[in-house]
Amino acid sequence: MKKLIIAGAGGCGREVLQWALQNKKYKKEWDILGFLDDTIDPLKDKKTEFKVIGTINEWQPKNDELFVCAIGSPNMREAVVNKLKEKGAIFETLIHPTAIIATTAKIGEGVIIYPYVIVSDNTIIGDFAIINLHCAIGHDARVGQYSTLSSFCDITGNVIVGDKVFIGSHVSIVPHIEIGNNAFLCAGSIIMNNVKPGYKMLGNPARKFTI
Numbered sequence: 001m002k003k004l005i006i007a008g009a010g011g012c013g014r015e016v017l018q019w020a021l022q023n024k025k026y027k028k029e030w031d032i033l034g035f036l037d038d039t040i041d042p043l044k045d046k047k048t049e050f051k052v053i054g055t056i057n058e059w060q061p062k063n064d065e066l067f068v069c070a071i072g073s074p075n076m077r078e079a080v081v082n083k084l085k086e087k088g089a090i091f092e093t094l095i096h097p098t099a100i101i102a103t104t105a106k107i108g109e110g111v112i113i114y115p116y117v118i119v120s121d122n123t124i125i126g127d128f129a130i131i132n133l134h135c136a137i138g139h140d141a142r143v144g145q146y147s148t149l150s151s152f153c154d155i156t157g158n159v160i161v162g163d164k165v166f167i168g169s170h171v172s173i174v175p176h177i178e179i180g181n182n183a184f185l186c187a188g189s190i191i192m193n194n195v196k197p198g199y200k201m202l203g204n205p206a207r208k209f210t211i
Contacts, residue, residue, distance in 0.1 A: 002030035002064055004092060007080050008071040009035035009042040009052050012130070016070035016112055017050060019096045030066055030092070056080055061089040068094050068112060069128060074146040074164035074182075081110065081128055081146075091128070108145070126163065144181065162197065 004020060006013050013035055020032055034053035035043070043052060061067070067089045071077040081091070091110035095101065099117040107119070108127035118136045119125065125137070126145035133151040137143065141155050144163035154172040155161065161179045168187030173179070180197030189206040202209045 002066050003033040004030045004066050004068065005033050005036055005053070005059075007036045007056055007067055007069040007084065009037040009039075010071070012072045013037070013070040014043075014046065014048060015114070016068060016094065017048065019112075019114060020068070020094060022097060022115075023094060024097055033065070056083060059084070059087075061087050066090055066092040067110075068092050069110060070112065070130075072130065072148055072166075074148055074166055077128060077130075077148075078146045078164065114151075120157075132169075138175070150187065 006016055020026060032050060034050045036054055036056045036059050037052050038055045038057055061084060067084055068091065069077050069081050071080055093107055093109060093111045095113040096115040098115045099113045101119045102121045104121050105119045105123045107125045110128040111125050112130045114131060114133045116134045117131050120137060121139040123137050124142045126143055128145055129143050129147045131149045135149045135153045137155045138157035140157055141159045143161045144165060146163055147161055147165040149167045150169040152170045153167050156173060156175045158176045159173045162181035164181055165179050165183045167185045170188045171185045173191040177191055177194055179195045182198045183195045184200040185191060186202040189201055190204040191201060192205040195201055199208050
């Protein structure tokens, strides 16, 4: 039996642990070994039956190990995935059993899909994207590699979300909109126009903002 290791022991990692425990593959195709994390004592004062078993920097993947990268930041997630892949890590795609995935949808490597997500017809989810609780992704939409959808997002039909985009909770994107790579959509925003790469958007309707 394979051993599943979660890279990242922060809030996202602890959530993903819970979804892994409820996965149909748990105890059938793989068991859970624990977390990797480079920070000092990330589980202090947290209740969990699994521990940090080593650091991302020092861990050497073995043939019987599978990995998921549970880090919310798209850029940090990409860096960790690349670091582990360079050492030979194999990544699991983790889909919660309550998620509804169309038979025509394409789900990439290392994707994490939380409970109660809907992925509709002919949708593509890129490698290492994270789709949080209660998100709906409409027909013919695309979500790029390493992008993060926070909870309760509504990605409607024919929307294209680029790579390494961060979308806050309760964001809605109207149909046929394109979101450029590395964009940041703040929680609660309504996106009614295309978003250029790297833009930060806020409001209803959303507008570019700077801090």
